[in-house]
Amino acid sequence: MSTNNLALIAKAMVASGKGILAADETTGTIGKRFDSIQVENTEENRRAYRDLLFLTKGIGDHISGVILYDETLRQKSSDGTPFVKLLEKNGVLPGIKVDAGAKPLAFCSGETVTEGLDNLPKRCTEYVKLGAKFAKWRAVIDIGRDIPSSTSIAANAHALARYAAICQEAGLVPIVEPEVLMDGDHTIERCEEVTEWTLNAVYEALYLHRVVLEHSVLKPSMVISGKKCPKQAPVDEVAARTVRVLKRTVPAAVAGIAFLSGGQSDEVATAHLNSMNAQFKGELPWPLSFSYGRALQQASLKAWKGVAVNVPAAQAALAHRARMNGMATQGRYSADLERKGQG
Ligand code: 13P
Numbered sequence: 001m002s003t004n005n006l007a008l009i010a011k012a013m014v015a016s017g018k019g020i021l022a023a024d025e026t027t028g029t030i031g032k033r034f035d036s037i038q039v040e041n042t043e044e045n046r047r048a049y050r051d052l053l054f055l056t057k058g059i060g061d062h063i064s065g066v067i068l069y070d071e072t073l074r075q076k077s078s079d080g081t082p083f084v085k086l087l088e089k090n091g092v093l094p095g096i097k098v099d100a101g102a103k104p105l106a107f108c109s110g111e112t113v114t115e116g117l118d119n120l121p122k123r124c125t126e127y128v129k130l131g132a133k134f135a136k137w138r139a140v141i142d143i144g145r146d147i148p149s150s151t152s153i154a155a156n157a158h159a160l161a162r163y164a165a166i167c168q169e170a171g172l173v174p175i176v177e178p179e180v181l182m183d184g185d186h187t188i189e190r191c192e193e194v195t196e197w198t199l200n201a202v203y204e205a206l207y208l209h210r211v212v213l214e215h216s217v218l219k220p221s222m223v224i225s226g227k228k229c230p231k232q233a234p235v236d237e238v239a240a241r242t243v244r245v246l247k248r249t250v251p252a253a254v255a256g257i258a259f260l261s262g263g264q265s266d267e268v269a270t271a272h273l274n275s276m277n278a279q280f281k282g283e284l285p286w287p288l289s290f291s292y293g294r295a296l297q298q299a300s301l302k303a304w305k306g307v308a309v310n311v312p313a314a315q316a317a318l319a320h321r322a323r324m325n326g327m328a329t330q331g332r333y334s335a336d337l338e339r340k341g342q343g
Helices: 006-013 027-035 043-054 083-089 120-129 150-170 188-208 235-249 266-279 294-304 308-328 335-342
Strands: 019-022 063-068 093-097 102-104 112-114 134-141 173-180 256-259 288-292
Touching: 006 063, 006 093, 006 134, 006 173, 006 256, 019 294, 019 308, 027 043, 043 063, 043 083, 043 294, 043 308, 063 083, 063 134, 083 093, 102 134, 112 134, 112 150, 120 150, 134 150, 150 173, 150 188, 173 188, 188 235, 235 266, 256 266, 266 288, 266 294, 266 308, 288 294, 288 308, 294 308, 308 335
Parallel strands: 019 063, 019 288, 063 093, 093 134, 134 173, 256 288
Antiparallel strands: 102 112
8 A cells, every 4th residue: 555645746746836847758759859969869878868857956946746757767866866766855756657658549540549558556556666656648639630539539538547547546646648739730729629529538537437636637738729730829829728628628626737848849838838827817726837848858958968068058958947837837937037047
């Protein structure tokens, strides 16, 4: 039996002024990020990069938790301190990605279902022993001609619900992540429709599987125009449509909502979050926060380039983005703050 207090952990993950750093890239995905800065994808380089991120001074000021990958959860800082201990010492909760990735869904050409339920109870028990406090599972919903299908929405909602129930039974707070992809040329109206459909299916499945909503965090995508849509919706419209869908579909009992960035540029992702919290201050039943991967790490990775002497600049870049997003959770971010921080 675990002793993790799931209600307290879930609340701490979305505490005001803070959000989550997604540093759970699989070995393949981190390889793509390293390719962009010409760094070789070796275990030591992966360790050194995560070490740099986690050793950022004041990381706990605006980062409540870090999502780790299996390999990273078992790695150590350069002085021999396990990453889990290092994060805890800095007031940051360690979390773990437990899904095994999105795989082709039978009879649904071009669509996927996320796998990883086999042996999940056993893996969760081990992760709790290793110090993990929360978990993540990402479902992927693509928008295109004739997709998504109701098959893919139902299959992904079912897997998310099974995952969330297994996590809670083992003593981990589940981050429930149904990502509606922003690839493609669809309009923001279409994204809103698909996001509403997806979230309705997810919460129906969570209910059916007895998931305790107070012990869970939702990680949705924002309602946004497709990347290749000729008409890109402005920041305040993205914020308003996103909040409208969330209010229609997410029960007030959910501990909090932490968005993914999904390929938005870092400053745009911050501006969207800020606009939601500024426009709807006092009207929301849950805290709106961030759980960004690329939008927190982009600038840091670019500054680092795999060179030790660049570590302080890379850490300053992460600290800055974390602070800007921390302000955005309170609707206090501005272009002026952005410029000053870069100064
Ligand atoms: P992005 O913010 O880069 O979309 O990553 C978040 C994440 O954890 C995806 O699963």
